[in-house]
Amino acid sequence: MASCPLSLIAPGTKAIVTMVNAGEGLRRRLYDLGLVPEANVTVVTADRGSIIVSVAGCRYALSRGMAMKILVAPEMVAV
């Protein structure tokens, strides 16, 4: 299953984090929030500059730039 940036998957899609490609401080922050490799994420909305994802039972808004740094494997590719 190919990985792609979290920013590119469609709203409503479930995915599994494969890699967090960020600098030290930011990566630690993302890990703390549950955006760790193997974690299940769901994209709630993605129709503006930033996206809202749901992970570990919480919702976070991520800027698109940050979402680019999170690689995920979508469970099913939405058209």
Add this chain to the structure above:
Amino acid sequence: MKKAITVALTGNPNVGKTTLFNTLTGSRQHVGNWPGVTVEKKEGTCEHAGRTIEVTDLPGTYSLTAYSADEVVARNFIIEDRPDVVVQVVDASNLERNLYLTMQLAELGRPVIIALNMVDVAEGRGDTIDERRLAELLAMPVIRTVGTSGKGLEDLLDAVVAIAAKGEKHTHTIGYGDNAEALISDLVGILDDDPDLAPRYPLRWLAVRLIEGDADIRRVVSGSSVGDAVFARLADIDFDEYEATLADKRYEAIGAILPQACTICVRKMTGSDMIDRVVTNKYLGIPIFLALMWGAFQLTFAVAEPFMEGIEHIFGWLGEGVAASVGTEWLASLLGDGVIGGVGGVLVFVPNIFILFLILSILEGSGYLARGAFIMDRLMYAIGLPGKSFIPMLMGFGCNVPAIMSTRTIEDERDRLITILVNPFISCGARLPVYILFAGVFFGRDAGNVIFGLYVLGILVAILSAKLFRSTVLPGESSPFIMEMPPYRIPTLKNALLNMWEKGSTYLKKAGGIILIGSLIVWFLASFPAGVEYGSEESFAGMIGKTVEPLVAPLGLDWKIAVALIFGFVAKEIVVSSLGVLYGAEEGSAALSDALLADPALSTAGALAVMVFVLLYMPCVATLAIIRKETGSWRWATFSVIYGLVVAWVLAFVTFHLAGFFLGGA
């Protein structure tokens, strides 16, 4: 009398921690600042079972990794101040994420009690939580609480007293797997050789932080006698990999605990998700947001109006009372012109500020405000600021002081600085009386459009300044943001009121104190040297005005306006009252209007220049003080004064000459 029990209250943001703190300590609270950082420190006391319990409300954090100032404050307090008990408030409807902090707290060695909050929300959703099993698995007491009603607080305090009496360290922590554990035990062995470290830090925690590459902790260890040995052991370690592994292991442990203590605890699409789909929708998001904000401002002014009139009446009555009853002329002038004129002019805006805060508190409590910041993110990003900067900009229309205080939620220092520095250009309520006076006199039916134009000009200057600062003095990308979208909730009135009072009373105290002092200085300058007519050309104020007159002459203004502008530094609405004094106008602004219109020194173009200048020139004293406080130095406060003056002068100059060209009169 036994020694007081110290309790640190901790937890994720939006779990009801502040509500619990308020219910526990009631009015016996003290709000201050943590030393060296602009993070609020709240302390309070309560009595239970004959013991005094001192509660410190730590900032809400997701973890203790020292990513933000809040997290540093929270973990330093627990390590350095060694509270007898740490109480973590946990959102039962969100156990997975909340327990991550619990895993880290457990490593700090202090006894931890879990206050399981919002169980009603979780169980309403169909979860059932077995808190006894959870307590066993975590090896810490778990008490059900309902912060809003105070249910469970007695049990919580019982547990606090019982645990404090035992005085034991907490030792139950999770394992990180063979590789990491081998490394941790090596490091603990080395760290143990330094006699200074062990009494100050839990060694296992130090070792864990070292493996995760924590820069703060590396500094601590490098200053100790075992620094070299520690770094030798860490020499060929891939910190990134360990960091991911450790975070993974924490979630793994939580994943193992949860199914044993909770039936469902896995979320499906909830009501919050549905609401989010609508209110953050590409087409509906901004209209909904604007409609809510427009409503908030309308409501603010509509509700505040009678209160404002009431306050004006009270001060009018006080002024008359003073004039009638105080025989000594200078004292009557000091009280009437100085104290009542100055402070009264500012207190009139208190109802506005309190009501705006109340509405914003309600929006914040409901979870909507976070969505507002999210919606505006793209727009703010274009300016070079994160979405979170939007809320302070919005609040700036009320008053810049609380607006600047609210920038504390912005993590990145540069983003925060820029947001603070451009905030004074957002036209606050205090500038409105000046516009109403001048636009009313010189533009008649077009006054509304002129005032609207001024607001737009302020916003444009703020945007362009942000871009300018971003590309010059504070370079860098706007930091990518992560913001929690808290679940929607019905806010409680009690909390909204407390929140309003907390922010509003700070405004009262700070602004009130400074404005009183400022007003007295202005009165002194206008009254002396002895014998001169109050506020005349011969008074100190007049002399100052004459001195700076050459500076404002190119803007089409004379010494009287110059003095008013100087006085306006104390609070911008004082510009109006100063002009009233200087033009010798009787009570009521109709007389002042006539005097302004009749003054040959003041043209229509000049009036426009005054308004532009008042909009943009330096922040008022209260704002300046808050900039100084929030940025931690006079450097940026001074910068803000100079930058504001230059921008105001240049734009007022351009306005005067352009208007003169089109309207005549320059």
